[in-house]
Amino acid sequence: MKAQFLGEFFGTAFLLMIxxxxxxxxxxxxxxxxxxxxxANSLATGAGLFSLIKTLGSISGAHFNPVVSLIEYFWGRLTLKKLISYWIAQVAGAIIGVFLTHIMFNQPIFQLALKNRNEPYLWISEIVATFGLICTIALSGKKNVEFAPLSIALYIVSAYWFTSSTSFANPAVTIARALTNTFCGIAHNGILAFILAQIAGAVFAYLLLKNFEKPTIK
Structure with a gap:
């Protein structure tokens, strides 16, 4: 459990730094x-995510995302105790990752984002982005699991561009990005709607995936 917690903590921290x-x-x-x-943002994120999944996948499953862990719980692959532990690790890691990024770029450590993203079209974008992410994670490795990390990374790169919200698709990322008043920030008034949209997208994906052979999320 400790190794898995640390894997999710450090993986999510590095994801936010990236x-x-x-x-x-x-x-x-x-x-x-x-x-x-x-x-630049999308390519770096895709490359970094691929590396993190390959590095930490065998330790924690490389979720780095509360809705991915939630779907794993729905599939019966995580206990409630481990789910809560993963959520704590992911949110804490994401926030620490943002603070470390500010230090590296000689910015104030504590910031509040001012970029308004609280619009209905962006909520729909987050539903679509998260739906696609969960389906990609669950289905891309069904025949060749070694291709899953690349599929996930490439999906995120593309989702930066085909979604109007630039595909947050991750509640921990959303919370942490509210703490940076930089290019990637999101003002606090958009946090709840984004997270609810992400949960909705993940649940829609789960309901669809139930109609397929039980998928494997790595």
Whole structure:
């Protein structure tokens, strides 16, 4: 249990350092060109996520995401105690990851995001993004499990671009990104709606997946 908790904590911390750090770097170097900044952000996130899944997948399952852990619980692969432990590790790791990113970029450690993302079209985007993520995780490794990390990473890269919300698809990420007033931030008024949308997307995916042969989430 301890190793799994640490795997989720450090994995989610590094995920947020990758997301927020590449967002800051991309924004700083792009001269205000948001397309270039988003491209840098998405590619770094995909590459980092692939590495994290390959590195920590055998330790904790490499969830790094409360809704992924929730679906694992629904499938009976996590106990309630372990689910809560994973949630604590993921949220704590995400917040620590943001704080460390601020330190690395010589910014104030404690920040509150001001970027408003509290719009209905963005909620729908988060439902779609999370639905697609859960389906990708559950189905991409059914025949060749070794391809799952690459499939997941590539899905996230693409979802940065095909969703209007840039695919948060992760409650821990959403909470932590409310604590950075940078390229990747989300103002506090959008947190609850995003998380509810992410849960809805995950549950819709779970209900659909029940109609298939029981999938394997790694």
């Amino acid at each position: 997301v927020v750090g590449s967002g800051i770097m991309g924004h700083n170097l792009s001269g205000g060109n948001e397309a270039i900044a988003l491209l």
